[in-house]
Amino acid sequence: MSFPFDDMSMLEVIGLTLLLGAGMARFANPHRQFDRLLFGLLSGGLLLRYALWRTADTLPDPTHGLASVWSYVFYAFEMVSIVYTLAAIAVMVRRRDNRPQADAGEVRLRAAGANVPAVDVFIATYNEDWQILEKTIVAAKAIDYPHVAVWVLDDTRRDWLRDRCAELGVNYTRRPDNRHAKAGNLNNGLRLSAGHTNAPYILVLDADFAAQKNILYRVLGLFADPEVALVQTPQFYYNADPIQHNLGATDSWVDEQRVFFDVFQPSRDAWDSAFCVGTSFVISRKAITDAGGFPTDSVCEDIHTTYLLRKGGHITRWLNERLSVGLSAEGLVEYINQRGRWCLGTMQVALLKDGPLRGSGYRLIDRLHYIHGMLHWIGKPFLLMMLVAPVLYWYFGIAAFYTSPERFLYYGLPALIGFWFYGPWITERKTLPIFTEVTQLVAAYAVTRTIISACIRPFGRPFKVTAKGLDRSKVVVHWRLAGFFIALMLLLQAGAANTIMNADMSAGTVFNLGWTLIALVLNLAAIMACVDLPRLRQEERFPFHRGTRWRVGAREETSQFIDISLSGAALRRGPGMPARGERLRVLVPEVGWVPARVARHSRRRLCVHFETNETLRHRLIELIFSHTPHNVATKARPLRAFLRLARLAGLPFSSR
Numbered sequence: 001m002s003f004p005f006d007d008m009s010m011l012e013v014i015g016l017t018l019l020l021g022a023g024m025a026r027f028a029n030p031h032r033q034f035d036r037l038l039f040g041l042l043s044g045g046l047l048l049r050y051a052l053w054r055t056a057d058t059l060p061d062p063t064h065g066l067a068s069v070w071s072y073v074f075y076a077f078e079m080v081s082i083v084y085t086l087a088a089i090a091v092m093v094r095r096r097d098n099r100p101q102a103d104a105g106e107v108r109l110r111a112a113g114a115n116v117p118a119v120d121v122f123i124a125t126y127n128e129d130w131q132i133l134e135k136t137i138v139a140a141k142a143i144d145y146p147h148v149a150v151w152v153l154d155d156t157r158r159d160w161l162r163d164r165c166a167e168l169g170v171n172y173t174r175r176p177d178n179r180h181a182k183a184g185n186l187n188n189g190l191r192l193s194a195g196h197t198n199a200p201y202i203l204v205l206d207a208d209f210a211a212q213k214n215i216l217y218r219v220l221g222l223f224a225d226p227e228v229a230l231v232q233t234p235q236f237y238y239n240a241d242p243i244q245h246n247l248g249a250t251d252s253w254v255d256e257q258r259v260f261f262d263v264f265q266p267s268r269d270a271w272d273s274a275f276c277v278g279t280s281f282v283i284s285r286k287a288i289t290d291a292g293g294f295p296t297d298s299v300c301e302d303i304h305t306t307y308l309l310r311k312g313g314h315i316t317r318w319l320n321e322r323l324s325v326g327l328s329a330e331g332l333v334e335y336i337n338q339r340g341r342w343c344l345g346t347m348q349v350a351l352l353k354d355g356p357l358r359g360s361g362y363r364l365i366d367r368l369h370y371i372h373g374m375l376h377w378i379g380k381p382f383l384l385m386m387l388v389a390p391v392l393y394w395y396f397g398i399a400a401f402y403t404s405p406e407r408f409l410y411y412g413l414p415a416l417i418g419f420w421f422y423g424p425w426i427t428e429r430k431t432l433p434i435f436t437e438v439t440q441l442v443a444a445y446a447v448t449r450t451i452i453s454a455c456i457r458p459f460g461r462p463f464k465v466t467a468k469g470l471d472r473s474k475v476v477v478h479w480r481l482a483g484f485f486i487a488l489m490l491l492l493q494a495g496a497a498n499t500i501m502n503a504d505m506s507a508g509t510v511f512n513l514g515w516t517l518i519a520l521v522l523n524l525a526a527i528m529a530c531v532d533l534p535r536l537r538q539e540e541r542f543p544f545h546r547g548t549r550w551r552v553g554a555r556e557e558t559s560q561f562i563d564i565s566l567s568g569a570a571l572r573r574g575p576g577m578p579a580r581g582e583r584l585r586v587l588v589p590e591v592g593w594v595p596a597r598v599a600r601h602s603r604r605r606l607c608v609h610f611e612t613n614e615t616l617r618h619r620l621i622e623l624i625f626s627h628t629p630h631n632v633a634t635k636a637r638p639l640r641a642f643l644r645l646a647r648l649a650g651l652p653f654s655s656r
Contacts, residue, residue: 010410017046017414021421030426033093040089043422050415051082058401067398074389074400077382084375085419091372092263092426094270098222098319105221106214118147118199119216119282122189124182125207126155130164132208132327137170138621139210145217149197153189155182171196182278183301187293190285199285206279209235209326210625219282222317229287229314230305233280233321234261237328238540240632242335243439246529248648251633252641255328256439258430258634265318273310273369274318278302279326287314297352300345307349307370311361325628331532332478336446343377343450348458350374380447383440387488387523390516393508394495404507405514429635434645438525445481473534482530489523492516528648539565542624542631549587550596550608552578559606563631564588566620568599568609577606584608591619 020042028035059075060068109116121140125133133152140150150170154161157174165172175188186204193199201220205211215233222231235257240250247253261277268274278301288294288305291312295304306316329335349355349370356362356370389400423431496516499509544564548571549556562570569586578584578598585593586608594616596608612620 010406013410013414014417017417021418025421025425028425030428031095033095036095036426037093039422039425040093043418044086044089046415046418047082047086050411051079053407053411054078054401057407058403060399060402070392070398071401074382074385077379077385080375081379081382084372084379087368087372087375088264089422091271091369092267095266096270096318097266098269098317099321101224102218102221102319102321105224106217108224109217109220114146116146117201117220118149118197119145119201119203119220120189120193120197120199120285121148121150121203121205121211122153122186122193123150123205123207124153124155124185124189125161126178126182126185128207130161133161134617135210135621135625136205136207137165137168138618139212139625140205141168141170142213142622142626143211143216144213147199148216149193149199151189151193151197153185155185180296181299181301183294183296186301187296190289190293194285194289201282202285202288203282204279205324206326209279209324210621210628211280212323212325212628213626215280215323216282218321218323219319222319223282223284225315225317227313227315228284228317229309229312230276230281230283230316231319232265232274232276232316233319233323234265235277235280236322236325238325238542238628238631239328239330239535241328242330242332242532243435243442243529244632245535246332246531246533247435247438247525247641248644249435249633249641252637252644253432253435254430254633254636256443259427262320262430263427266320268369269318271365271369272315273306273366274316275373276302276306276316280324287312298345298348299341300349303345303373304349304352304355307356307362307366310356310363310366311354311359325625330535331476332442332481332530336443336481339443340446340450343380343447344454344458346374346377347451347454351458377447377451380440380444381451383437383444384448387441387485387519390512390519391488391491391495393512394499394516395491399508399512403511405511408511424636432636432638432641434521434525435636435641437522438529441522441526442481442529445484473536475534476532478530478532482527485523485526485530489520489527492520492523524649525645528645537565537567539567540631541565541570542629544569544629546589548589550578551585551593552582562605564624566610566617566624568596568607571606571608573601573604573606577601583611586610588620588623590623591616594620 024035024039024042028039030036054075060071062068062072121143123133123136123140137150137152140148152161152165152170152172154172154174155178162172162174171193173189173192175185178184180187190202193202201223203211203216203219219231219233222228237255241255244250244253244255265274283305287309291308294301295308298304309316329338350357353359356367385400392398393400420433423436496513500513541563542565544561546561547558548561549558550571557574557576559571559574562572564570569588571586580598580600582598584596584598586596588594595611597611599607599609601607610616610620
């Protein structure tokens with residue numbers, strides 16, 4: 001079957017798509033459901049049009065041997081990605097905002113004074129050092145709520161941690177083994193706390209997540225609905241993830257999970273099916289106890305917990321507020337291993353007899369949402385296949401699909417244009433070409449290996465904790481991953497150059513030259529992402545625009561903070577600054593006078609290093625980590641991001 005077209009109709013379709021896409025992106029409001037429906041129909045319709053053409057007019061005769069096998073495999077994974085995208089568009093038509101209910105709940109709870117339900121705070125830890133745990137424990141103790149009991153669940157059985165917990169007045173638990181990893185640790189805490197504090201609600205925090213002061217007043221009001229068993233809040237990070245850091249985009253590109261947390265989760269919540277994400281959630285003790293405790297059959301207890309509660313008829317809610325901050329994976333290896341674990345956990349839950357695919361008691365909508373989540377991971381190999389496809393064409397003459405450049409422009413380009421406009425619009429500038437693709441590409445390598453491995457042995461592999469707080473002071477090149485992209489880049493360049501030198505400019509050559517150019521750009525960015533750049537600061541800095549004073553002996557001057565961390569601060573420079581190395585005292589709001597030493601000067605700032613005792617340090621933790629300012633980008637700044645990327649790539653551009 002072949003669809004007719006001519007050059008004029010091609011230009012008309014492309015022009016109309018540009019006009020409609022630009023108009024919707026400029027004038028439509030992503031917070032209005034009708035606008036989301038309309039723009040979704042436009043983008044989804046163009047994608048469906050492409051898929052129908054792709055199916056009917058681009059596949060070879062199945063009897064063409066290896067060439068046809070590759071083409072059909074490529075097509076199958078492409079269709080998985082398209083179905084996932086179409087389903088995502090449908091899901092995102094709806095969106096729920098629980099902040100009004102949280103507002104009403106907070107008013108009600110604060111008016112009740114001490115007559116509010118108690119909360120146990122579980123801090124699950126495996127091998128994190130004190131520098132990380134201290135922030136989480138101190139911030140948990142500082143939560144603004146009348147009845148809070150903090151429980152540190154130590155799965156490494158460290159005596160020094162037990163002693164520190166005793167000094168801080170928080171509960172400490174351990175168990176003789178690490179059976180069932182994090183889920184087993186949480187269940188041990190559930191059992192032991194039931195015999196002591198037995199609070200009706202439990203706030204679960206990972207060891208590197210500091211709760212904000214108002215987290216419980218904001219969350220607990222949503223439990224006024226008796227069907228709600230769990231309220232999940234987003235994960236926000238106070239350090240750049242490896243992709244942001246390695247591509248120089250800490251202040252101009254958002255972390256990869258923002259789309260999931262800020263866009264998908266509010267939409268899933270509108271369908272009463274928000275996912276538990278493992279930390280920073282409050283759960284009903286009765287609901288999880290009645291369900292038999294936190295499930296232990298998957299390396300991802302969080303998504304399994306979601307469906308365990310859904311099966312019991314409960315609702316899992318999403319409160320899209322920044323109520324905790326934590327550490328993102330700091331190195332690329334930890335980053336991709338984390339994604340591989342999430343993929344494995346999703347596949348494991350799919351295979352369980354009582355899971356959302358095979359088990360009874362689930363609503364159809366729950367099963368469909370789970371399938372949609374699986375498609376996210378199953379479609380990842382397609383990203384790598386897109387890079388490999390031109391290589392196979394240049395060296396073996398094997399095409400991924402059979403068409404002319406004109407036909408692709410007629411059917412494929414409008415679908416791409418529609419989605420390029422729709423994606424940044426629906427996510428409110430949380431996607432960005434090249435950066436989004438590279439983030440997915442780097443993860444796709446580990447996810448593809450996980451999928452292949454899980455098909456052979458889905459269960460029995462150990463739970464791997466994401467390492468945090470390691471030494472990041474040196475440049476580390478991840479040659480195994482970078483080598484894959486370097487090899488692809490060299491093969492693409494050599495294959496394309498050889499074809500051009502032989503003056504073979506057939507339609508297929510022209511089509512694959514364009515494909516190769518895009519693949520080369522993505523490969524270069526992926527290679528850059530595989531080089532972990534040093535993180536020289538031991539403590540992250542946060543914007544802090546408050547007035548201050550500093551003293552040297554009897555002399556006292558006023559100034560203003562620029563930024564602050566646990567280890568020091570930057571102040572605006574004024575006349576008569578103290579000399580480098582000189583000791584002084586700095587007045588930090590809500591903390592008091594903090595001893596410090598001048599670290600360095602610049603034209604605009606005076607940088608000081610704090611010299612604190614434990615009491616002052618804990619006050620600083622409460623100040624910084626109990627209501628943490630944003631210090632990492634929350635929306636993309638395209639021009640700045642691309643200029644930084646160009647500069648890192650060695651191109652003659654400046655980001656200033």
